[in-house]
Amino acid sequence: MLEGVNTTTIVTELGLDPALERHMRFAAELRTGLTLVEERLQEVLRSPGHPELTEAATHLVRAGGKRLRPLMALAGAAFGDGRDEAISAAVLVELVHVATLYHDDVMDEAPMRHGVTSANSLWGNKKAVLLGDYVLACAARVGAGLGDYALRSQAETFGRLVRGQFLETTGPFEDCGRHAPYEHHIQVMADKSASLIAMAGRLGAQVSGADERTIETLGQYGELIGVAFQISDDVLDISASTTDLGKSAGTDLREGIVTLPMLHALDDEGPGAARLREIIGHGPVPDPAVRQEALGLLRDSAGVMRALAEAHGYAAKAKDLALSLPDRPARALLVGLSAFVVDRGE
Template identity: 90%
Template sequence: MLEVVNTTTIVTELGLDPADERHAEFAAGLRTGLSQVEERLQEVLRSPGYPDLTEAATHLVRAGGKRLRPLMALAGAAFGDGRDDAISAAVLVELVHVATLYHDDVMDEAPMRHRVKSANSLWGNKKAVLIGDYVLACAARVGAGLGDYALRQQAETFGRLVRGQFLETTGPFEDCGRHAPHEHHLQVMADKSASLIAMAGRLGAQVAGAHERIVETLGQYGELIGVAFQISDDVLDISASTADLGKSAGTDLREGIVTLPMLHALDDHGPDAARLREIVGHGPVPDPGLRREALDLLRESAGVERALAEAHGYAAKARDLALGLPDRPARALLVGLSAFVVDRGE
């Protein structure tokens, strides 16, 4: 997993040139900015006089994470004047993301998140939902300080996040929009994952006074990179170990969530595809033995390779958009990020 607060990793993993003075300065600025984001996250979530609420609300923040969304916000701000509001924009998008994790883990009955026990495992479902709601309230408070644009972006994005979760829960065969399974899953990814990454890029650029064309280009880039990132996550849920993931492998199978590599594998012919359809055709797969068998079948199928090919397609479009941005170190980072998000799944 990418530890984005490490300057060396930013330079080596995300396309920045350590020999380029501008790139090195930008990487150092990112490290400083991300450190400030960490401090602000803890500060915003603190509830004076209620230490138990503070502990629970900061639980997932303290556990770490990739901080992709704050990184996007700070990169977007680099195309403007980079004023201090960029830190607040980065904090806002990460708070919304963290809130969704509390809620997702309740819905998925997930025992782990970021290599620690999930909030629902520690405090129960009712408290975990309330903690997620509290984090959203804190995000709204930060958004209010950034003005009407931030509040509109937050409201629109949260609506899409809920719609994505709803569509994922109903599944492709109960989709009220009557999307085909492949189209359904792409819509889930766009709403549930890409929308917040797009918001991060837009908001970071907007608060820093970037040109409107750049703001919209970063939003489009975020939509594309977000889908590529989620496809990569879907692949990792199949191919990676629980230790590498920081959460239980095969979560999508356990919850009956049909992902892109699974859809491709189910479209195959032959006894392996038939057996896979037999295992997953009735929804969730709670039995650990059947889940291990399904994971083995998925790993041996062409589904993973086909899904990664789609991820590369989305990432390539994102890269093309990034190359159209002004020639600044942030552009090099976005180009590098377009490769990183899919390479992590291979």
């Protein structure tokens, strides 16, 4: 999303108006803030006297990424007085996110992440798990400097992240009837993806002294945009190439994770849907040839378009919430972001 962290990219991709001086000023401030976040991430993860740990712990940070969560924290801070603590808030949420990536790659046995070899492939699963734990410890140290609100937010959000991962592992068809498949998947997305994005907006606003209504609205916006973002990611896992993704396409199929576009495709009629039920019904799809067949069937199904329609629905609600915020350049950015997160999946 924001690789390169330059003002032109921020304005072009996120809906700020280049004709408005205040928008351009805000974009420049965001660029500066995101640059500081990158520097601070490296600094926080450095382990003096242990270069091997520093190298491994900064591996995914150096690989880059969308930096959506730091962006949300800095946007939230723009509704307050923009104090320096906003950089720490942005660093905190990104560290929690990076820690989950180390753990996720172990669970998924992922060979790539952000276009580079995954930590588990380089150093093995045991070290990758420990790296995730180390990054979480660094995040806690940053959170401690921001006070009780940040620590509570971090604890509550991490609990939701773990719950989402657990529910995803359990699967919609093994949940003892507590949730229908669609409800189950929305809950997974809300916990595993949206919760941290919501925390980012709230925490950025809170540390910058924004009012309670704005903090709450940013949290609600983050929940909605996070679900839209994850649906878009699920679609991309089906429709995009491995090169575009920066990781292996069809990861969800390989791991036996049933996503929203898959659920819609499985509900279709006809031979394609029947074959998909036959393939996906057996759980993980490790065979590359069968996985490619399933990807082809999914791409030809109506499931992708139905999922994208739902993503647009969540994004539209997020946009309405953004428009209820005070009239600042950050509001325009959040409105533009609501379109960007779903357009990337099309």
